[in-house]
Amino acid sequence: MKTVKIYDTTLRDGCQAEQVAFSVEDKLRVARRLDDLGVAYIEGGWPNASNPRDQEFFQRVRDIDWTQAKIAAFGSTRRGGIKAEDDSNLQYLIASEAPVVTIFGKSWDLHVTEVLRVSRAENLVMIEDSVALVKSEGREVVFDAEHFFDGYKAAPEYALQTLSAAARGGADWLVPCDTNGGTLPDDLRDIMEAVASEFDLPLGIHAHDDNGMAVANSIIAVQCGVEQVQGTINGYGERVGNANLGTVIPNLELKLGRQCLPKGNLNKLTAVSHYVSEIANLPHNDRQPYVGASAFAHKGGMHVDAVLKTPESFEHVPPDAVGNERRILVSDYAGRSTVLSKLQKLWPQLQRDDPVVAKLLSEVKQREYDGYAYEAAEASLELLAQRLQQTMPELFKLHGFRVIVEKREEDAEPCAEATIQLEVNGATLHTAAEGTGPVNALDLALRKALTEKYPALRQLHLTDYKVRVLDTTRGTATSVQVLIEATDGEEVWGTVGAHENIIEASWQALVDSIIYGLQRQMNKSRSGGNAEPGNDYIA
């Protein structure tokens, strides 16, 4: 099988993205994970005087044993008018001790004369010199030909001369870059074919996504004979971003039969994608091809029916090939198959014609009409099934709550207070709490009442709270939908509430969230043999 080397630049070009910033520790963690995934190159940054963070990174990576990846340092050709040996940026690259050095140079004459402001001839010497110097230090040298495609369109001969200069300097790789991300596939193919016919050196591709073509252009370049693809996890990068490796890699492996990662590693891809977005502290894009949470999520009733009969009918690849999973979304488009597949997770022995399926289906449809949504609230769906089956344990009984928000003058800060009265195991508890807002106060008062009896509650945290107002322009009563996400540090679960009163909608989602979490804790301790008092309540 032909191989393609994956060159990851998440830690360099990825950091050019708006909102992406990694500390040195972050970079090391991401690099370890990329090595475990099995990329061939990890570009760690641009070590130079104004970038001490990247200098430190290259110092620290020396002590790590990398199993798959080679570490690459990135930097520009020397400045005009000086010797390569006297260029401090090149000295930083050498001092980084990175086994691979990627040097970028200008391939578009506009940039040479307007941005660098050197002569076209001097630019060629700068490229050759700089590559030769680093090569003389025994490094593997990748030449990134910046703006190559725009340059080729403007002055094809000159663009090719810049590659020749790098080749003369001893470069190991020539990598035409679509730096502005504006090249269409047909043009890219023509130009890559022209390059491939001129050079015997191995070629790479570096594509940006400004016209939405970075992945397509990378794939087409491989079809033109390119052996290295540069890109980033989640497509992070300057402006719109770089070629998304989470899409490039499975396309190459599953559709073109090229090996990019060590055999058996492709199914690590979804987890790596999530990991990098967590380190970047950015929400994971659900709608990413292959690795997004929605990539194999089926909503339409007819689709669901078909995908359960014949998976390939609506899935272009099996989700587990990339470590993702099929999700059947419960919505008002849902049919019986959708509900059945959810229920079978809870009760694997359940048959399609069991009356509980029809009962739950009609209940879910009614509730979705009323404003509930179970797509992101599987915990509430599970509890709804328990309630319908009357297998729901009663952890507490509410006697009432009151929430007060008060503002005492025009510019005063408002205050929020909640009181709650409930019964646990026959004992009546009455608590009060202040919060930043009414829902926060209610949450705190509820926890105050329950924590003594259910200390496991301390491990539960709300991680997200979303509000949506439905059918607001209908003139009929407005319904407010609240989605809460919570975690105990191991699992994350979603719950939903809906009501025309936002406090009541929040209360429903809050209570479901806490009950689901407590059931989980109790089941866990029961299966671990450490029965706790609450266990009696679990069906």
Added chain:
Amino acid sequence: MKTVKIYDTTLRDGCQAEQVAFSVEDKLRVARRLDDLGVAYIEGGWPNASNPRDQEFFQRVRDIDWTQAKIAAFGSTRRGGIKAEDDSNLQYLIASEAPVVTIFGKSWDLHVTEVLRVSRAENLVMIEDSVALVKSEGREVVFDAEHFFDGYKAAPEYALQTLSAAARGGADWLVPCDTNGGTLPDDLRDIMEAVASEFDLPLGIHAHDDNGMAVANSIIAVQCGVEQVQGTINGYGERVGNANLGTVIPNLELKLGRQCLPKGNLNKLTAVSHYVSEIANLPHNDRQPYVGASAFAHKGGMHVDAVLKTPESFEHVPPDAVGNERRILVSDYAGRSTVLSKLQKLWPQLQRDDPVVAKLLSEVKQREYDGYAYEAAEASLELLAQRLQQTMPELFKLHGFRVIVEKREEDAEPCAEATIQLEVNGATLHTAAEGTGPVNALDLALRKALTEKYPALRQLHLTDYKVRVLDTTRGTATSVQVLIEATDGEEVWGTVGAHENIIEASWQALVDSIIYGLQRQMNKSRSGGNAEPGNDYIA
């Protein structure tokens, strides 16, 4: 210039996306905006017995004068073994009175035998029959050939026969669909060329993005001669989504020289993209090509330098071509030019160096950091400017409010009550009201207090109320953003509030909404010569 017809399916396929759900009012608003943008077709939904929402949509669109777009209804071919006239789904399509009907049929033999479970021959008759029936009602018929590309790979002759059946039935358009979104550009080109050589009817393309190729495939199809592109705003759609029209349209217009929208309309694209995500209540994807906030955002120091010297050095197209703008990321989220352009909309004579600009810019920046957003809240921006300029009339002075939500037992309905104390023209008023929820109660109590003095208030109605929770994963205090839309029957205006307490955030947006509306009423009656008491207050 060659034209390409844009067929928007945001309101149908877009609603198959996880988290996307539109009310009938939402659909109508989006449709009006798409018509203003100038797409050729708006697919509104699938009217049938289990979808009363879409039935209502098609009823209501009949009374609207569409300037550019034709409205299309979507549905499947008849079921097997019955006459087309007896198929209730086809009857719903006809009853919708939509001038365009899009019928989808199966082009992959696997689906025919495994999912539909009819014979290959019967499927062909189903297609022909169904198209012919709708055609006999005088409608324009688009045939969506579901799974065409997978079908062609499995059984090319049969796939082509399904198109022939639609052509025999009288279809006006044949649209091969890459329903699973797994087709690579090279395969797509080969297959589209085969189709184009067989049929004289106009062709379309419907691509899904599961392998990240929906846009590339759409562009390549146009290069093969296709005259209609189906897609959605923001790429919303089943699983990963559909071809993103925000990327397809500028690629076709700016790079391939095809006309898709009426001349001069391309620069409406960014605003439409934002509008649709607002209606869907989903965050706008900053990293969308062309229309995302990051699409022309420059972060790297060298890039910024170059882009200021020579814009085309790092911008593949001028940002204003699509109604977007260049952003130089000096600090974290500097949206300075956005704010300036907003201000100039309100006060066209305003000079860039007027001190009020700097003052308002820094205030807006601080407030956007705190959670306010003025994109959809220009009324609040105008009032903020008045407050800073101290030209804001005092319509009333708040002494305080209290909101109570109470629930008296587990299954009881909660009740919401608000009391409010305020001063109007020296008189203190103290009112109370019950509402469906806390914000409704507050609104009613406020109106009770103000209506006697400001009877114009009776003409103001809140039409939308949206809540968004910001920075939920940051660990710092969560901020709640409330957007309110109101109308007096002539103009619609938006206001914003933000606070960690949702009641306070709602209060801010509510007060702005009422003040803005009253100012409007008073200005109107003043300019009409009918001075009212309140006029003294208007600056």
